[in-house]
Amino acid sequence: MADLKDMFGAAGESGTFLGLPKGDVSDAAAAPKADIVIMGADCATPYASVGAYCAGGPDAIRAGSADYAGDTRKVNFDLLGPLLPDGIRAVDAGNLSVDPLNAPASRGAIRQAIGQVLQAGAVPVLLGGDDSLPIPILEAMAPAGPLTILQIDAHIDWRDEVDGERLGLSSTMRRASEMEHVVQIIQVGARGVGSAGMAELEAARDWGAVIIPAHDMPHGGLDRAIDLIPEGGQIALCIDCDALDPSIMPAVIAPTAGGLTYAQALYLIRGAAARGRIAAVDLVEFMPERDQNGAGAVTAAQLLTTILGLIGRQVANPRSGCAV
Template sequence: MKLSDMLGAGAAETFLELPKGDLAKLGAKIALIGADGCTPYASVGFYCAGGPAAIRNGATDYGAILSHMNFDLGGPVFPNDVVAVDCGDLPVDPGDAAGNRALLKGAVSQVLDQGAVPVLIGGDDSLPIPMLQAFEGRGRKLTILQIDAHIDWRNEVQGENWGLSSTMRRASEMGHVERIIQVGQRGMGSARASEVEDAVKWGVEFVSGREVARDGIGRALSLVPEGADVVICLDCDALDPAVMPAVIGRTAGGLSYNQVLDLVAGVQGKARIAAFDMVEFVPSQDIGGQGALTAAQLLTAVLGLIARQV
């Protein structure tokens, strides 16, 4: 028995039973796009395959009650008419990383061309690279807020320069990215001391998971300039595994649901969310669907926050 059984929700063809979107003609201000992966490492492949579908399934409780009060937002998810569409999953190919990057960049470019906000769900953490590339030449300087247990500053891993451990390194090389704020890092991962030094030298501001636990999110939000165009890159492993077990490497000391939501809400309150991604959801690691429920609840609130700025 699920809440959706009682409330009359249907199967999750789209997230929140949103209208299906056509990238060529959105007719909406927010476009949700899924992708199972982008640039995989040979050793693991598309280990997040099925992530977008799992997140959609996690929201089945909400589809029939979308107009009800959402207490995470203080009102219905969408304050007026529906302003979001779900464009489904892109046909990515584990054997064609370059083609995947071109496909993702093209899809996000179509969304931006129509003045809408792209929201990506996936899928490994290499997805944000082509999403960020799509902003090139648009006259917009970006602030990136990365919320992640890892810093993703490796130049290469296993001979691959465009993989999930290199996302922020590649972002730092883009001329339209002027600021990177990284929140939530903890434990150990692919980063070595030299990568941290490179990031600090570039100008990255780090707010560790321990700092957030001790002092809250205030300093992180203070680093976001008023009125900035902000791309929020959320890796599911930023969240504590108690509420988000569906990740490849569970690490204690993660951010709470409310800390992540307050970060996004804080950005929306002082700046503009130009794009958002939620990546690194690993369905095979989920426990009793808990991760999918957390991801869906959070993504629902994020869509509501973006809807309030467009």
């Protein structure tokens, strides 16, 4: 008996994002054939008290794309054009082998995989998984030169350590600020009461990070963030699922009212892509056990599908930027 995905014409590889072809990030011969390489990682820095607290996130997001899988020529009305331009090849390399009992090894595996994709000239897209994943991604981008981070998150992540761990939860932007190739950090979506104290907020401001809270979104905050991105600059797009309002993204650690709508997130990311080149993406802190009837997974998959389309258009038209 046909189900919904059959009626939509879903096809392609089973278990991959959007039914994309399978890839192998460790295969140096195959890597250059891809323009975009999707990978998953359940964790980078787990904690003894909670373990790999977002395990299963990558596969849940893949499952959220299943109804529309298999035909990248379908129209994505978020871009008013095909999912991917002709000639652009995206692959799904599956989940990286990470060890919840060995955080340094897990971070090393992520850093190595991202580095291989970048060296091959492709754009890495990492699905998570816990919210420390951006640290090894950003470390791997050092050879690429000056980097602007656009973080879309409910929290600013400037704590120096949590339970003695300096490379984990709530410390991603603090560690990023210590990387020489990171020249700009734009943080959009902070709201409510999180783990940051005044010391963390002051440290972020002293470094030069620009923090645009969620309540500024209806009052020019989105355009302000977009205008800060240097023309032609390289962007690391770091998205924590809790940036989105819990009404559309329940599958997070700490649902907090007042988050970005899907339309606001789309406007921001499209605007960023019109100014700079998306050089890497992470979409993290998706907790499958807190999802509601798969709604959060579908939202995450829809947003990621559009991001892939934006990257594909940039690859296809490197001189004209992202024309949609």
